[in-house]
Amino acid sequence: MDEHTPALLTLILAGGSLASRRALAAARPTVAAAVHAGPVAWRQAGCSAAQQQHLASPDHAAIERALRWLQQPGHHLIAADDDGFPPLLRAAPEPPLALFVDGDPSHLWHPAIAVVGSRSPTPSGRALAAEFSTAFSRAGLAVTSGLAAGIDAAAHRAALDNDGITVAVVGNGPDHVFPLHHRSLQAAVASRGAVASEYLPGTPARPAYFPARNRLVAGLSLATVVVEAANRSGALITARLAAEAGREVCALPGSVRNPRAAGCHRLIREGAALVESADEVMALIATALADAVPDLQRHLATPTEQGRRARLPPTLASDPDYQCLWKLLDHDPTPADSLITQSGLTAARLSSMLLAMELAGIVVCEHGRYCRNPGFPTSTASMTQAEGQ
Structure with missing residues (x-):
């Protein structure tokens, strides 16, 4: 060693x-x-x-415990100066010295939106967190949160339910679970996404660790969406840290009679974007998304320009909008403006769809113009057949 x-x-x-x-x-x-x-x-x-x-x-015992954890499959330690450290987090204030990752470290590079909020949300707040996270997942974005009860858990579960990528940043060692009833959820996130922590394995959850955890949630994400939050809420800390990192901060408005909406209203008064749909969030980060895709492709060493054959995820294949867009795309690059005119889709919706198709490897972008990946089937029918293979 x-x-x-x-x-x-x-x-x-x-x-x-x-x-x-x-x-x-x-x-x-x-x-x-x-x-x-x-x-x-x-x-x-x-x-x-x-x-x-x-x-x-x-503490040699703690070091030995961490080394044993790292020897297990799927466990990783990524130092801040490693090539594999996520660049978005490196560019944020106070990046950690390293990250312990249970799962696939490449998911930390994936363009992501943080969905955060109250630990005891209203049924409406929980449903909105799931709705927004579902839309982000279907657009090809990762969903980042803190694995806390309430809004965090709803966001992670919605991403998993839609075959999306989700990253959980925890305020304890990656081998600990907090709250305890999230054991199965944390295991599912690690299996299909990634659980990240700056704390050594064996470290229990402590109150002081959660605000520090929040800066990583914000730092890994292009935007932070606050669904419900009281005036004294950890979600507001995440939002402030996101703003300090130069990322978009979005808040959902709520009833003036709902104390869990007070923090969102405060954020809006202080300059956060008032959003009512996931498309509005994605429109705000369209430029940042375009910048993030090349980094991800280089990191994965599977650039779409190589004509890699890929399968359309089920959540895309079953969507009529994606079928329509696929018919409009050709092997000759087409500007996004033309695709908007022909499809009738909004700019935000088209941007999110093209991102999802680009990350899936079925579309390539050349100088701001989009075309089919030459390695993917050339008709809607064959696209559906490939999905069933």
Whole structure:
């Protein structure tokens, strides 16, 4: 075993200021060299007395536990300077030193929208969270949330129910479950999406960890949608952190008699976008979506330009709008404006559909124009047959 991983775990366990630990790592060619540099180097990097004590006497039991967890299939540790670290999170304020991931780390690169809100929502709020998350999933976007009770859980479940990608960021180690009744939900997210944490395996949930968790939810997402939130709500923290990261913040309005809508109304007064549909959210992030797709394709090393044969997801194949758009697309690139005119679809709806088809590998974009992927079946009938194969 190389010395890099235990050294990185030691640096994470030192706790305290991220800035000082980041400065320490940057001052040496490797993390191991930084951790072993000694007290003088630690002080020069700005490490506190407590951090220096942790570096001098690391918790070897915790490190061994984390190493055992990492040896299991599907478990990953991605350092902030690794090529696999999600660029959107790296560009956000206070990115973590590393992420522990249970599931597929490539999902953290997927263009995502965070859906957050009350832990005790109204039935209407829960239904709206599911409705918006369903629309995002069908548009090919990932749904990010914090695996908390209420709105978070509704968002994750809706994405899973629609064969979408969902990423849960937890305020504990990736091997712990909080709340406990979400054990099966967390397992499903890890199996079909990803569960991410900046805390070592074995770390229990603590109140102070949840606000820190919220910055990762916001940092991994192109936009944060607040469905229901009281005036004192963790969802408002996520929204503030999203704004600080330069991401879109959207809030759903509610009844003035609903205390769980008060936080959303406050966000709207402070400049958040008032949204009533998922299409309005996707219209707000259309430019950011276009920028995110090439990064994802390069990371997956499966660019659609190679003509990769792909299957249309069932949620797309059964949608008449997708059948209509498929008939309009040809092997000659067509501008989006022409597709809007011919299809009668709104710009937001067309943009989300093209994104879903591009990520599925059935459409390619060349200089802002769209055409069929040459490796995909050339008729609507054969498209349906391929789906059934």
